[in-house]
Amino acid sequence: GAVVSQHPSRVICKSGTSVKIECRSLDFQATTMFWYRQFPKQSLMLMATSNEGSKATYEQGVEKDKFLINHASLTLSTLTVTSAHPEDSSFYICSAKRTGTSSNAGELFFGEGSRLTVL
Amino acid sequence: RKEVEQDPGPFNVPEGATVAFNCTYSNSASQSFFWYRQDCRKEPKLLMSVYSSGNEDGRFTAQLNRASQYISLLIRDSKLSDSATYLCVVNSGNFNKFYFGSGTKLNVKP
Numbered sequence: 490g491a492v493v494s495q496h497p498s499r500v501i502c503k504s505g506t507s508v509k510i511e512c513r514s515l516d517f518q519a520t521t522m523f524w525y526r527q528f529p530k531q532s533l534m535l536m537a538t539s540n541e542g543s544k545a546t547y548e549q550g551v552e553k554d555k556f557l558i559n560h561a562s563l564t565l566s567t568l569t570v571t572s573a574h575p576e577d578s579s580f581y582i583c584s585a586k587r588t589g590t591s592s593n594a595g596e597l598f599f600g601e602g603s604r605l606t607v608l
Numbered sequence: 609r610k611e612v613e614q615d616p617g618p619f620n621v622p623e624g625a626t627v628a629f630n631c632t633y634s635n636s637a638s639q640s641f642f643w644y645r646q647d648c649r650k651e652p653k654l655l656m657s658v659y660s661s662g663n664e665d666g667r668f669t670a671q672l673n674r675a676s677q678y679i680s681l682l683i684r685d686s687k688l689s690d691s692a693t694y695l696c697v698v699n700s701g702n703f704n705k706f707y708f709g710s711g712t713k714l715n716v717k718p
Contacts, residue, residue: 523706532614532695532710533652582651584706596642597697597706599651 492516493585495600502573503608509569510603512583518563519585523597524556527580539566573607580604609634612698614709622717625686629712631696632678640699641672641679645692646711652695655681686716 492515502508512522520541525533537558538546545558557569566585570577581604584597614631621627633641641658656663658670658679669682679698683690696709 525708533708535705535707538705580649596654596657599653602649602651604649 493519493583493598493600495583495603497603498601499604499606501606501608504574505572507569507571508573508605509567510581510583510605512566512568512585512600514564514585514587514598517585517587517598519566519587520563522560522566522583522585524558524566524568525582525584527582527602533582536568541566570605573605575607578605578607611635611700611707612696612709614696614712616710616712618713618715620715620717621686623686623688625716626682626684627686627714628680628682629694629696629714630678630680631709631712632676633696633698633707634677635698635700636674636677638698638700641670642697642699642706643668643670643679643681644695644697644708646695647692652708655694683714686714688716688718690714691716 494513496511522539524536526536527533535548536551539558539560541560541563547553555571560566580602582602583600612633643655644652645655646652656665656670658672662671667684671680693711693713695711698707
């Protein structure tokens with residue numbers, strides 16, 4: 490099956506610093522990747538859709554200047570949390586849909602997630 | 609209104625029981641539907657897709673009701689290993705966004 494690798498799995502940083510999370514599709518190309526955030530005991534909330542070679546599409550209420558997304562290649566998307574604050578502490582998960590699948594096909598392949606703790 | 613809504617549970621059932629979860633979605637143009645399973649502190653894993661005609665995979669049966677805009681998941685003969693959070697996922701009408709329900713927590717007791 491397809492594999493998505495996410496790194497780092499866990500990061501602790503000081504308030505005001507920036508943190509970069511990488512999401513790689515290891516054995517398939519992903520034109521589109523998705524970034525989700527999950528707070529404890531809550532579901533995954535879609536933050537943004539990352540499109541290779543173009544700007545990311547952000548969901549309502551997600552600050553694009555705070556959560557910078559770069560999708561420079563068909564196998565890599567990065568999420569940078571800029572000037573992180575304690576309220577940004579969360580579980581961030583990326584997912585990818587295999588390029589070439591029909592639009593209503595479906596499976597999303599998820600990274601292992603990155604747990605961010607901002608002190 | 610949320611795109612996808614689920615009863616958070618928890619559903620506490622004994623081994624061998626049959627349990628069913630429902631999930632409603634708001635976008636009538638939604639095209640594809642899935643059930644994912646998420647274990648504590650892990651990433652979600654696809655359990656099964658939900659087809660218009662319904663589908664069954666072993667002890668798991670998924671149904672779609674477009675008229676009422678809900679999908680369901682039935683688990684028969686529950687096992688201890690079925691304990692997890694079950695996430696309903698709906699692909700939006702423009703095909704490129706997947707929205708998750710809040711998840712339904714299932715605890716199967718011995």
